[in-house]
Amino acid sequence: MSELVATRQAFGEALFDLMKENERVVALTADLGESLRLLDIREQMPERFFDVGVAEANMAGMAAGFALGGYVPFAGTFGVFMTRAFDHIRLQVGQNDLHAVLVGSHGGVSNALDGGSAHALEDIAYMRALPNMTIVYPADAAAMRLAVPAVAIAEGPVYLRLYREPTPQISSAFEIGKAYVVREGSDITLIGTGPHVAFALEAAEKLAAENIRAEVLSVQTIAPLNVETIVASAAKTGRVVTAEDHSINGGLGSAVAEALSEHHPVPLRRVGVRQFGESGKYAELIAKLGIDAEGIARAARELLNK
Amino acid sequence: MKSQDLAEKVIQLRREVIDALYAAQSGHPGSALSTMEMLVALYYGEILKYDPQRPDWEDRDYFLLSNGHACPALYVVLAEAGYFDAAELQKLRQLGAGAQGHPHRGSLPGVEISSGSLGQGLSVGLGLAHALKLQGRKNHVYVMMSDGEQEEGSTWEAVMYAGKSGLDNLTAIIDKNQFQIDGATADVMPSLDPLAEKYRAFNWEVQEIDGHNFSEILPALEQVTRPLAIISHTIRGKGVSFMEGSTHWHAGAISAEQYETAKNELA
Numbered sequence: 062m063s064e065l066v067a068t069r070q071a072f073g074e075a076l077f078d079l080m081k082e083n084e085r086v087v088a089l090t091a092d093l094g095e096s097l098r099l100l101d102i103r104e105q106m107p108e109r110f111f112d113v114g115v116a117e118a119n120m121a122g123m124a125a126g127f128a129l130g131g132y133v134p135f136a137g138t139f140g141v142f143m144t145r146a147f148d149h150i151r152l153q154v155g156q157n158d159l160h161a162v163l164v165g166s167h168g169g170v171s172n173a174l175d176g177g178s179a180h181a182l183e184d185i186a187y188m189r190a191l192p193n194m195t196i197v198y199p200a201d202a203a204a205m206r207l208a209v210p211a212v213a214i215a216e217g218p219v220y221l222r223l224y225r226e227p228t229p230q231i232s233s234a235f236e237i238g239k240a241y242v243v244r245e246g247s248d249i250t251l252i253g254t255g256p257h258v259a260f261a262l263e264a265a266e267k268l269a270a271e272n273i274r275a276e277v278l279s280v281q282t283i284a285p286l287n288v289e290t291i292v293a294s295a296a297k298t299g300r301v302v303t304a305e306d307h308s309i310n311g312g313l314g315s316a317v318a319e320a321l322s323e324h325h326p327v328p329l330r331r332v333g334v335r336q337f338g339e340s341g342k343y344a345e346l347i348a349k350l351g352i353d354a355e356g357i358a359r360a361a362r363e364l365l366n367k
Numbered sequence: 368m369k370s371q372d373l374a375e376k377v378i379q380l381r382r383e384v385i386d387a388l389y390a391a392q393s394g395h396p397g398s399a400l401s402t403m404e405m406l407v408a409l410y411y412g413e414i415l416k417y418d419p420q421r422p423d424w425e426d427r428d429y430f431l432l433s434n435g436h437a438c439p440a441l442y443v444v445l446a447e448a449g450y451f452d453a454a455e456l457q458k459l460r461q462l463g464a465g466a467q468g469h470p471h472r473g474s475l476p477g478v479e480i481s482s483g484s485l486g487q488g489l490s491v492g493l494g495l496a497h498a499l500k501l502q503g504r505k506n507h508v509y510v511m512m513s514d515g516e517q518e519e520g521s522t523w524e525a526v527m528y529a530g531k532s533g534l535d536n537l538t539a540i541i542d543k544n545q546f547q548i549d550g551a552t553a554d555v556m557p558s559l560d561p562l563a564e565k566y567r568a569f570n571w572e573v574q575e576i577d578g579h580n581f582s583e584i585l586p587a588l589e590q591v592t593r594p595l596a597i598i599s600h601t602i603r604g605k606g607v608s609f610m611e612g613s614t615h616w617h618a619g620a621i622s623a624e625q626y627e628t629a630k631n632e633l634a
Binding site for chain 2: 087109111113114122125126130156
């Protein structure tokens with residue numbers, strides 16, 4: 062867990078490699094080519110790079126048009142601004158059931174210093190409300206490099222979430238729709254998504270020092286959710302903590318709560334954001350919000366003492 | 368088809384629009400009637416390349432109806448062209464019908480995209496036109512919008528981008544029937560005008576025509592140039608006296624008496 066890498070960096074590199082290989086892939090952005098690490102694509106494949114300016118709705122509608130015309134569009138902006146495109150996403154990508162990849166970067170509070178207006182805390186919630194949206198949130202750079210070509214050959218609408226802050230690398234595997242047990246344990250299950258898989262592993266280390274054996278699950282596809290793996294772990298440990306950089310309403314925690322309520326109810330704690338964001342250094346901000354490794358460990362201890 | 372025959376086709380299809388809307392007891396006659404000449408010109412005036420037997424034919428031209436509420440007009444035109452059985456029109460807005468209240472991609476052959484939330488179709492048309500160009504294909508993309516739709520901010524995102532794109536395989540048609548739900552566009556949003564100047568300022572070629580006159584419609588549709596906007600001046604509810612220019616006929620149920628009147632006037 063030594064090296065820190067941002068998944069957005071791996072995204073730009075992986076998309077560049079994919080577009081070199083596959084001429085049917087195009088990149089669109091709403092004036093965030095630099096932030097999404099797309100400038101090499103702009104430089105070397107300008108005929109397949111489309112910068113629409115600060116106009117997210119048009120970007121999403123154009124992505125639907127590219128899909129209609131036989132291309133696989135990757136259309137990216139900050140996750141927080143995907144909200145502005147949601148009307149077009151819902152109807153032109155969602156209801157039309159087109160294969161377009163919407164890329165929301167700077168997930169959660171990972172654009173920490175920019176403050177609340179830059180924090181994407183609702184994107185997973187509204188994407189989950191669409192019945193055919195696949196939601197992918199890779200845990201680290203290794204997973205992102207596998208996820209980009211995987212979502213390019215998936216079916217239907219895809220939302221791919223990136224993270225701005227460099228985070229610990231855990232040599233993650235990735236397959237759409239598959240949750241992974243990344244650490245075995247018997248006392249409690251910690252379920253992370255995105256870079257919070259690494260934070261959940263860090264929390265498990267802390268708990269191990271207190272003789273608590275935590276199992277850790279990596280959920281990198283939030284929809285469709287791998288219910289079987291989650292239920293199996295919950296049945297084994299009897300307690301679950303979810304961890305994510307997103308609102309506690311509608312994200313991974315909600316998805317897991319719904320699945321467990323229907324299939325195998327167990328005591329649950331959701332670690333996530335419960336307020337609008339604010340400016341601060343990343344490490345300080347996630348500590349204050351209670352979504353760092355210590356916050357996850359704290360939720361686990363609370364649940365075990367109950 | 369000759370202009371005289373096109374004009375007869377328009378009357379026939381307006382009758383069918385009224386039939387479908389009367390059967391549904393719900394829907395939007397105003398725009399379905401105002402857009403009819405334009406649709407007939409596209410599908411019967413040798414403008415669109417299409418094959419009803421092969422709705423996914425890759426060399427077809429694309430017609431995207433962005434002002435989805437006008438869909439009864441599109442449905443009767445597609446049925447007449449042979450995309451599906453005309454019996455479908457009598458099921459308009461019923462549960463399980465292909466003829467959904469607003470266009471729903473996949474529900475009927477020939478319906479290219481879903482619409483109904485205004486201000487989306489032009490963006491889709493831009494992506495599609497780019498995709499066709501990238502493949503070196505000759506297909507043309509036509510996007511129809513309403514005038515009220517010009518009030519959506521996202522319409523202007525697309526209009527601005529089109530000016531940058533220089534795409535010459537895209538034609539936007541604005542059905543300027545002067546009305547929206549809450550009344551005349553001149554009252555609800557007077558600063559919508561002048562519209563042509565706005566498009567020109569964003570680097571479009573603009574042509575203003577009488578949208579009920581084939582001698583103006585057909586030459587406009589035949590043009591191939593940088594993004595072309597055809598501002599089609601029309602009358603809401605055209606052909607039915609009590610609907611023409613009425614503030615009440617954006618949407619509504621047609622009574623038995625009104626149905627008789629409308630059918631007589633469209634004879």
